[in-house]
Amino acid sequence: MRPRHWGLSERLLALSLVAxxxxxxxxxxxxxxxxxxxxxxxxxxxxxxxxERLQAELQSPGPLTGQGTRLNRGExxxxxxxxxxxxxxxxxxxxxxxxxxxxxxxxxxxxxxRNKGSETLLSLRGPQGRELLGLRRSFDVxxxxxxxxxxxxxxxxRQEWRRIDRILLVxxxxxxxxxxxxxxxxxxxxxxxxxxxxxxxxxxxxxxxxQLGRHFGPDxxxxxxxxxxxxxxxxxxxxxxxxxxxDLSHALKKPLAVLGIQARGHQVDGPxxxxxxxxxxxxxxxxxxxxxSGAGSAGSVALDEVLARLLDAMRQIxxxxxxSWSMQTSTLLPGxxxxxxxxxxxxxxxxxxxxxxxxxxxRSRVTLAVCQDGTATLLQIDDDGPxxxxxxxxxxxxxxxxxxxxxxxxxxxxAIVRDIAETYGGSLEMGPSPLGGLRCTLRLG
Numbered sequence: 001m002r003p004r005h006w007g008l009s010e011r012l013l014a015l016s017l018v019a020x021x022x023x024x025x026x027x028x029x030x031x032x033x034x035x036x037x038x039x040x041x042x043x044x045x046x047x048x049x050x051x052e053r054l055q056a057e058l059q060s061p062g063p064l065t066g067q068g069t070r071l072n073r074g075e076x077x078x079x080x081x082x083x084x085x086x087x088x089x090x091x092x093x094x095x096x097x098x099x100x101x102x103x104x105x106x107x108x109x110x111x112x113x114r115n116k117g118s119e120t121l122l123s124l125r126g127p128q129g130r131e132l133l134g135l136r137r138s139f140d141v142x143x144x145x146x147x148x149x150x151x152x153x154x155x156x157x158r159q160e161w162r163r164i165d166r167i168l169l170v171x172x173x174x175x176x177x178x179x180x181x182x183x184x185x186x187x188x189x190x191x192x193x194x195x196x197x198x199x200x201x202x203x204x205x206x207x208x209x210x211q212l213g214r215h216f217g218p219d220x221x222x223x224x225x226x227x228x229x230x231x232x233x234x235x236x237x238x239x240x241x242x243x244x245x246x247d248l249s250h251a252l253k254k255p256l257a258v259l260g261i262q263a264r265g266h267q268v269d270g271p272x273x274x275x276x277x278x279x280x281x282x283x284x285x286x287x288x289x290x291x292x293s294g295a296g297s298a299g300s301v302a303l304d305e306v307l308a309r310l311l312d313a314m315r316q317i318x319x320x321x322x323x324s325w326s327m328q329t330s331t332l333l334p335g336x337x338x339x340x341x342x343x344x345x346x347x348x349x350x351x352x353x354x355x356x357x358x359x360x361x362x363r364s365r366v367t368l369a370v371c372q373d374g375t376a377t378l379l380q381i382d383d384d385g386p387x388x389x390x391x392x393x394x395x396x397x398x399x400x401x402x403x404x405x406x407x408x409x410x411x412x413x414x415a416i417v418r419d420i421a422e423t424y425g426g427s428l429e430m431g432p433s434p435l436g437g438l439r440c441t442l443r444l445g
Contacts (some may be wrong), residue, residue, distance in 0.1 A: 009187050016183040020176050029170045032251045035164045039112065043157045044121060047135050054085055058141050058148070072097040078379070080127050082153030084134075090171040102127035106149060109134070126151060133157075143409065153379050173209070174365065181317040193217045195226060204231075214412045235421040243419050255280050301347055301369055304329055304340040310351050311368065327368040338370060340377050340444060342424055352438045354381045357414070361385030365435060376426075377444040385437035 006014070057070050075083035076096040087094040088105055095104065104126060112133060114120035119135055126132040134151030176397055193216045201217075203209045211225040211231070304327075311325050328337055340347060349413040351368075358366045362383035369380040388396055425445035434441035 009191060012181075013183060016187075017176075017180060020179045020183075023171050024176055024179075028168050032165065032168055035168075036161050037116065039160045039164070041116075042131065042153065043154075044119075047133070047150055047152055048119065049134050050083070050085075050152070051137055051148065054136065054148060054150060058087070058146065059139070060233060062283050068326065082130055082132070082151075082155075083150045084126060086131070087146060088148075089141070091146055094266070096434070100129060104149070104151065107135075109149075110183050122149075122151075123154075126153075131158075132267060135421050146157060159187040161279045193220050200224075201227075201406070229442055233423065236252075240419050240423050244416070247416065252280055252284075269398075301340045301342060301344045306344055306347050307351060307368060307370065309381075312356055313352075314355050314359050314366075317356065321359070321362075322364075323359060323362055324365045325368075326366075327370065329370045331372045336378075338372050340372075342444070346420050346424070349394075350379075350380060350442060351413070353417050354379075354442065358385070358438070358440070359382040362437060367435070375445075379444075381440045381442070382433040382435045383437040384392060384433070384435040387432060387437045396430060414440075 001135060015087060021133065054071055071087075075081045075100050076085060078098055079100045080102075081098045083096075084099050084104060085096045104124065106124070109122040109124040112123045115121050122134045122136060124132045124363075131154040132151040134149055134153050137148045137150075139146055139148070146263045173299050197212065197216050197220055200209065200212045204212070211228045213228075214221045216224050307327060311327055315323075315325055331338055355366065355368065360383050362385045365384045367380075367382045369378075369411065371380075414430075415426070421428050421442060421444060426443045429441045429443070432442070
């Protein structure tokens with residue numbers, strides 16, 4: 001499987017594995033170098049101790065030939081023990097008894113590549129092909145210059161290095177395995193809220209639940225809330241579409257019934273028929289425009305501009321009544337214009353219905369007050385008409401309810417306003433107006 005097709009769990013585990021191996025390898029290498037250096041320093045310290053002991057024996061009183069017995073004590077007296085010394089004075093070369101019948105080719109000695117410290121270690125192949133490391137010292141004995149070489153076997157040091165490498169390898173593999181197990185557990189625990197969210201979404205798709213809720217942890221709860229809000233908004237849009245379809249059906253039902261009656265008669269009034277057809281066409285166009293509006297749209301609408309245009313339109317529609325139309329705006333956010341997050345067509349539909357309804361019933365005056373505090377937008381429309389009785393307020397927003405059959409309309413305006421407002425998380429309230437008529441309060445989120 002290609003990495004781009006991996007899931008979140010696989011990506012996290014792969015990244016953890018790479019990071020663990022990289023860090024573990026680097027740490028093991030540094031520790032390995034330190035341990036190897038420690039073993040080498042211990043071997044070098046042994047060489048230095050033997051060299052100082054031999055130097056002390058050589059600088060003690062007595063001829064060199066007499067000191068040979070003392071210099072061959074211990075490992076220097078055992079044949080091919082791996083510990084050897086050579087002594088060069090006045091062109092003569094002496095060797096430890098451990099060299100036996102072999103010899104040390106001092107001309108082949110090379111500096112050891114991992115030299116650290118003041119004294120240089122020399123690498124040399126000794127008797128029986130064993131790898132040796134040694135030191136070279138020059139000093140005076142009885143006024144004569146002497147050069148001393150002391151060598152020891154490197155195979156023990158290399159065995160110790162290999163043992164350290166095996167221990168570090170096993171330790172690193174164990175740590176990597178433990179860290180991977182911990183990472184798997186952490187990934188499973190860390191992604192459990194995501195799995196719960198995925199299961200909740202599946203349950204919603206299956207129809208066993210309607211909302212995600214708030215039980216996914218502090219990181220995912222905001223996402224779940226946002227999804228619930230989107231789903232709720234979509235459900236409101238669907239419900240609004242159903243109401244719009246019912247409104248259209250209700251608006252066309254009566255004209256179609258009248259046309260049916262006329263069609264069964266012997267004579268049809270042409271002008272009247274044209275008026276009915278135009279009225280139905282206008283009704284269809286109006287509802288199609290409502291269908292096209294986007295509830296919850298992410299657009300931003302300039303409230304004062306849209307409402308000013310609506311007031312101008314109302315003045316023309318109700319020009320014969322000579323009404324006084326006025327608008328007041330206020331905001332708690334100085335320096336910011338009045339703006340609303342939504343579709344302009346929905347704002348025109350809601351405010352237009354309320355203003356038109358106020359214009360039908362007002363005696364002389366209609367006022368529009370707009371207030372915004374940054375989180376909510378409030379529109380208050382007052383008229384000085386007869387108003388509504390308290391027992392009629394609750395019924396006024398029901399679909400098809402009309403309290404005056406003489407007035408034009410189908411009794412759908414207030415219901416339409418309420419539906420659109422609820423789609424945006426708002427509400428429509430009605431009550432008595434200080435002007436003596438009806439006050440409609442439209443609250444939008």
